[in-house]
Amino acid sequence: MHERTVIIAGVTGLVGRELLAVLLADTSVVAVHSLGRRAPALQHPKLTANVLDFTTLPTLPHADEVYLALGTTIKDAGSQAAFRAVDFDANLAVAKAALAAGATRVGLVSAMGADANSRIFYSRVKGELEEALAQMPFQGLVIARPSMLLGNRQALGQRVRSGEVWATRLQRVVGWMIPANYQPIEAATVAQALLRTVPSAQGRTVLLSGSLKA
Helix, strand or coil: CCCEEEEEECCCCHHHHHHHHHHHHCCCEEEEEEEECCCCCCCCCCEEEEECCCCCCCCCCCCCEEEECCCCCHHHHCCHHHHHHHHHHHHHHHHHHHHHCCCCEEEEECCCCCCCCCCCHHHHHHHHHHHHHHCCCCCEEEEEECCCEECCCHHHCCCCCHHHHHHHHHHHHHHHHCCHHHCCEEHHHHHHHHHHHHHHCCEEEEEEHHHHCC
């Protein structure tokens, strides 16, 4: 594979952290430019970290791929408007900036149930972002729709989500009864699926949670 330069937004989240670690270890990746509200915990010769609030983005260097892993919850954001500002506006702004920088492929961390026509606000915003990205002239768009994410939130300074705790316990007891697309999934597994798929993606690919484990 040719040498690649990558842009990634949301490196301090569960999936973003995993994406960043693998990209930095990939010998075909020569540079990674991260965008986030906080700097990543690690430092690396290939990493240029940009700390910003996403209202204004810097001019980005030429890149081949962009990974969008920005996300919050309505509870953490404080309102529906604040949630949309992160999950829709910020991700879309990064995608536009990456496209202007020459990126031809994009990987998105979306969510199970994303649907631009959903009556559920969270799912509707996720779906609207998917549709907005699909209208952009990327050569390849890969959308990961994971079920409930599992990972060490405490290590990231995030609050532990009770739903994720219960999902983990339920998985251990009756996981075999839960359909694959609805089983909780490790953030690292989501990251690995995107990194396998994005570099050679053509057109629009949607990876449901069950297929992310393949």
